[in-house]
Amino acid sequence: MTDLPTSVHIHEEGPREGFQIEPGPIGTAEKISLIDALSQTGLHRIQVCSFVNPRLVPGWADAEAVVEGFSPAGDIEYSGLYFNGNGLDRALKFRDRLTISGSISLSASEAFTRKNLNRGHAENLAAMKRHAEAHLAHGIPVNRIGVMAAFGCNYQGDITPATVVDTLADGMAVADETGALITVFSLADTMGWAAPHRIERVIGAVRERWPDMTLSLHLHDTRGLAVANAHAGLRMGVSRFDSTVGGLGGCPFAGQPGAAGNICTEELVMLCEEMGIETGVDLDLLIEAGRMAEAIVGHPLPSELLHAGSLGRFRRTALD
């Protein structure tokens, strides 16, 4: 039994993820040209920057300039990433250009929460409650609970589906306390622990508890299984995915220097389109944008499809 969706909604995070992790300085104009190229591909939602502390993440010191500089197109939603009240305040200055919505961001791994945020799960829940309240006070909806390390953790090992359900329940309690109306659960394979059966089990457990919640997958290709995991998600009816063009980004977590980052948008699009699932994306234009990204970062990106090219041109030639 499969429950394939008829269409999927892709959140392109390449500009934000990619330019955050690259060592070299990347010019504001280059960031803007990639965003503008991605805007022509048919993608629904593009994350254009990160409002983080420029001392910690110098690659995004020009977040404001990028948001001011890109050319919004059609009905694409553009988003920015932020983690705290200061980031929210910076994002709020661009309510005319960015779609701003809040997220209750948790981790299924207590050990990862401590490593990543220097606080435990309980403290993080309290922080997320304040974060949600700050959004709601500005009239910004908080509609999403994100769970990092939902399939395993470098610091804690395997994560059970029950732990993911408990983490989401904790997030739902924060939502209830603050009056946030949650519509999406986002499950992240932050460190590349997922395999298809694990996707099936976690999604099955979450669906059993919250049958009507929209689920989104944020997959990393750390060990090469991201596309197989996306396929497992599609078979379970998942219709929302985060991804990065060319596989921009990487893995900043312990013990994995040089590991791959997010699932490649173009491989996700090819998987869907070949299976008859609508993405709205022009794959050849997306591959062109990916090649632009590769030229900007100045080294090969992990995407195989970027280098092979789409099947479209071969189909067209074969039919001639």
Place this chain on the structure above:
Amino acid sequence: MTDLPTSVHIHEEGPREGFQIEPGPIGTAEKISLIDALSQTGLHRIQVCSFVNPRLVPGWADAEAVVEGFSPAGDIEYSGLYFNGNGLDRALKFRDRLTISGSISLSASEAFTRKNLNRGHAENLAAMKRHAEAHLAHGIPVNRIGVMAAFGCNYQGDITPATVVDTLADGMAVADETGALITVFSLADTMGWAAPHRIERVIGAVRERWPDMTLSLHLHDTRGLAVANAHAGLRMGVSRFDSTVGGLGGCPFAGQPGAAGNICTEELVMLCEEMGIETGVDLDLLIEAGRMAEAIVGHPLPSELLHAGSLGRFRRTALD
């Protein structure tokens, strides 16, 4: 409904595929050391060389020296590739070291047969009949029909499941005429056209016609979908796969310079082991062999897992 196998049989083709396509000369001793390292990983079958014309494939001019030099271990089967009577004669000199068996090798694409072999399907069938007869005359079994381009072709476009069935039927007719007893059908995604649903449809059609035949998949990761395709095959009960450590090899076919080659053995092993399917392979030793292969060829190989490392060490650390 899934029909996962309890174990899989992997044919490691890295030494042969990898050293054939690399531009630089690779020393005989280095080839032998990779084969010997692979012999320690638990792999069942390793293809160690190609008995091809050294003027056409200079990378395998030392085939005999490699076969004489490696150290056979345990009950591993070692194989050599060849395409014609001259290659068979060269292989037959090593009946003590190699497991030699014949294959009726066809393509589901007439256009690819012409491009690749400079002859049509009918001529190729006649050649394969002679090839099978030559094997049987030496007491060598012919037990396999291989179908290249079984999921699509750069020169002919999409290939229907019915065409694959017809191609196999043509091969079975050759087997009948020659008295060959076929036990395995190998379906190859030679140019990276497969997607999971296509795997399901082709395997479904072949199974309907030959319910009891053992099926093997030879997948290429040209567009990044190989692991997802392997997963689709596993779900259909396929228990034999060809692969190459690190993703050694490449794509010599038109219009795809720089494209990836075969599915990576270590990603296939991880997929299986994480799903509870036994491979017999020690993943960490295999990753070490892959890193040796990368050092030998002198450039990064496509495997993501090679660069990230296995989950095993994180699991062990997390348990400490």
